[in-house]
Amino acid sequence: MTQTAAAPPAIELVGIDKSFGQVHANRDINLAVAAGSIHGIIGENGAGKSTLMSILYGFYQADRGDILIGGQKTVIRDSAAAIAAGIGMVHQHFMLVENFTVLENVMLGAEGGATLARGTAAAREELKRIEREYGLDVDPDAVIEELPVGRQQRVEILKALFRGAEILILDEPTGVLTPAEADHLFRILKVLKEQGKTVILITHKLREIMAITDTVSVMRRGELVATRRTAETTVEELAELMVGRRVLLRVDKGPAAPREVRLGVENLTVRDGRGVTMVDDVSFAVRAGEIVGIAGVAGNGQSELLEAIAGIRRPASGTITLGGKSVGGLDPAALRRRGLAHVPEDRHHMGLVLPFEENENAILGYHGAPEYCRGPFLSLDAMRRDAKAKIEKYDIRPPNCRLRTANFSGGNQQKIVLAREIERDPDVLIIGQPTRGVDIGAIEFIHRRIVEMRDAGKAILLVSVELDEIRALADRILVMFAGRVVGEERPDCGEQTLGMMMAGVSGGQGASA
Amino acid sequence: MSRPFGQLPGWADYVLMPVLNLGVAFGISALVVLFIGESPWEALTTMLDGALGRGEGIGYTLFYATNFIFTGLAVSVAFHCGLFNIGGEGQAYIGGLGAALVALAFDQVLPWWLTAPIAILAAASFGAAWALIPAWLQATRGSHIVITTIMFNFIAAALMVYLLVNVLKVPGAMAPETRTFAAGGQLPKLGWLLELFGLKIGAAPFNVSFLIALVAAFGVWVLIWRTRFGYEIRATGISPSAAIYAGIPYVRLVVVTMLISGGLAGMMALNPVMGDAQRLQVEFVGGAGFVGIAVALMGRSHPLGIVFAAILFGVLYQGGAELAFWIPTISRDMIIVIQGLVILFAGALEHMFRPALVALFARAIPARAG
């Protein structure tokens, strides 16, 4: 550690260890964060970052190890203790009461007395002071559900500061933000640092780490594998540390041989339940024998686009064609019958019914197909035979088609979904986040299968927030920003070009054609 | 990979846990008896003897069980779809109207075996109709089905009292009930079935409805675990979002499932109306719709479990009546208490012992493996 001996670290973790059943979430973590700095913690999904921060915020108790705040050993038994120790946390999913005002949310838990009258006036004053000091521009009387996401996040920061937090932890804060909002957040964090606050930023985005932090720690499989000064490290080094080997997401594939258009999307507009436009006048086509990748920061309309194509969400306007025929208004079952297969982004909530047996999930969505049915009845024999064949072909482990699906690992669950969708020999395959929460071995397998499908002449639309994955698999890349397709690039274009487009800074050559 | 937290072997989940929960419910019931100043052991033997000691007792036990099989199935079908149909009481009540109208129309024209199928159809469709509005409101407008079905229970009660007092009552008679059905509107007793076991049915109203209930139970098993529709019901009940992904039409599924549920509840009316009283009376359902909740919970929403649980409750009802007769300080309300305790421990507190059991198994199993 290279800090000066004068001030003790704002936070020091000594030998923190935590297990959930057989999952060892944190192994012997040692970490010191200098006061008045911005410290990044980076790692893949499931690396144990969030568990570590939950221990710091009193959500979980560590099995072993000590927490030192400002050099003092501190026991953090619950959130109240964390707050008392000067720790504030901005959660990934905001902890706000949506039908309360900003002021009410800020006061919750720090009301300043048994009745609200006196505390409210004082809180309003204090809020104004904090807002001025840190440049957080939020109306105290606005109702949360009417605020945009970026402002809701600022309310979370206000809450922490209102409680006198000296240490602010932000858990994946930019996942839900537009690039402009993220920039605003970073400016706020810099002001916080100037005012002497300590900031811990948890993220899996290297770019953010490089842009804002002073020091960075890398977590991998529950261990803290390295701590670096940000100025002295590189994106490549951090990436390698995160994954444990050089990340070269190279998939062997030849050049694409695109043929006729299989999936057409024209002037598609999709609104969410609140009427907010999520997909805005998007047009593109996917041809047989090519993989079209859609890149973009999460929350820029990719999910809604996928769901609209899959028939789950009804578009507000525009047309979707399969093999040249309009399929607008068809439900997912009808679309499947017309050769559209869909690997959803969220396998736990969409792709699988987790308590079902494996063989039952292996027909989800195709349970009406004649080979699995005799009249209104299901043919268990056919289902199980079919499931066994897929288990063998996709090397799904354990090889037991009667096992509850929840008992399979993430990678094997994803293989169950993939086997189901691919083996029906669809004409068009739309895939969301194919390797989220999947181990390395399965990632390679899944990528290979996707390329094989392309080579077999299928039209594939791939959505992923992992830029590396998109670049490795796609033959063409469309970039989505704020619901629009802002450009099209070839996969070998510079990462920077794509990054700029994803940030909405500039359009590529094919912008909004 | 590791097993998800808190999982038990199948037999522990389906047998040990219910038995444990039931044991606690009965244990507390025994304390209640003790509190009143009677002997729980004597109460138990009186009950068992009254319910199972003689042919007539068994006949009554199975008569009550018939009601509970129907209502238990009704609750369980909705459960599988993630719906809590608390309106079995009202649906059965209205189902009775259907059965009675058919019986009144045909009892002097047709033999019972021709009236019965029409009555089954009528009872089921009336019950289903009473479930339709709550179902439709839940599916299309998100109105909480628990609340709407409760409301419909009360509306049914008001409607039926009105009809019985003002429309269906025999002119000049005092009692708000229809005339007694002729032979063509009566379901025959199953004395012969008991005689196969050397038992005498006596005055017990044990009738053909019991066999219909068993057929219904088998039908529900086939529906839930062997048909495409049942697959869709289960998928929707467990994960509505996955069901939408799979293209399962939510509105249609919810409405049809509730129609089936309401239909099963409606069919319950056959037993008391055509099998026992042979006329339509006020409040003939007598809480069977609610017992269905206890039965479904205890039977883990599986038809086989429901049949067993229904028979157990049949024992309680018949035994409870005997108990009240022999030990007057313990009134029939004891059954209601036991029923409440079963719902509490097998339903709301079903997971109370789970962590302890899981820990026990976790300790026992590696020890064996190692």
Add this chain to the structure above:
Amino acid sequence: MEAFDTLVLILASTMRLTVPLLLAALAGLYSERAGVFDIGLEGKMLAGAFAAGATAAVTGSAWAGLGMAVVVAVALSLVHGFASITHRGNQIVSGVAINFVAAGLTALLGQAWFQQGGRTPQVSGDARFSPIVLPFTEEIAAVPILGPVYRSLLSGQNLLTWIAFLAVPLSFYVLYRTRFGLRLRAVGENPAAVDTAGISVTWLRYRAVIICGVLTGLAGTYLAIAQSANFVKDMSAGKGYIALAALIFAKWKPVPVMFACLLFGFLDAVAIRLQGTPVPFIGTVPVQIFQALPYVLTVILLAGFIGTAVPPKAGGVPYTKER
């Protein structure tokens, strides 16, 4: 003038019928605003009524009856809390169970202790909450309009009636003007927000169900030893469910709850008044219509035809710390 007298009579009867509904609905308000659904209002009210009737009969003290009613109803509330807060059980199932246990136990114990078919003995005098006659009632009785209204509607109400109606502004104050109320409303909408603010979700919800118990105990006391002079088997007769309907009808807000209860109480009063008497121009109206009307209205409301009733967002969902 006769029509006016009838109206005053109906309104006076409305007041009496509204009280138990109001107390139970406010009870449900606290529980449900904290995110714990409670269809066990009926059972708790019934158990409270029995406890009040039995205790008053034995001790001769209405206050002892009230105290015991509150203790018993709170005990059942704690069972509901234990199942649905501590063990994260299904709140509907737990409520149903409590209704059964209460219905069974009151009748069983009533029969075992008093041998009057589930009734408790009639009480009078200090064992009941008697009407409180306000000053000047007789003096202004002769004043038209004001006199009868004062005499029938304000004077002559018992203590529990006053408590029930005073509980309305008090609840409004607690809910919207106190720290406890802010937290209570928050925990019903987003318990995770409360938890991360360093407040115990469990303890907060327990406090809500305890208040619910106290108020249902009062409602039961009113039934047994204020409105009547003894406990009668099943005397709550669905009032807990009507209170639930009123709570939904009022969209979980205290002042509207009072108006909803007054409306449902009024319907009941009209039904009793009209029993067998023909209405001019309409003829005999079946009482069942008035009995069914609260439920029909609530269903129509739930269907979204009279605005929308949005329940507390976290209602019915047990809180688990999940990351």
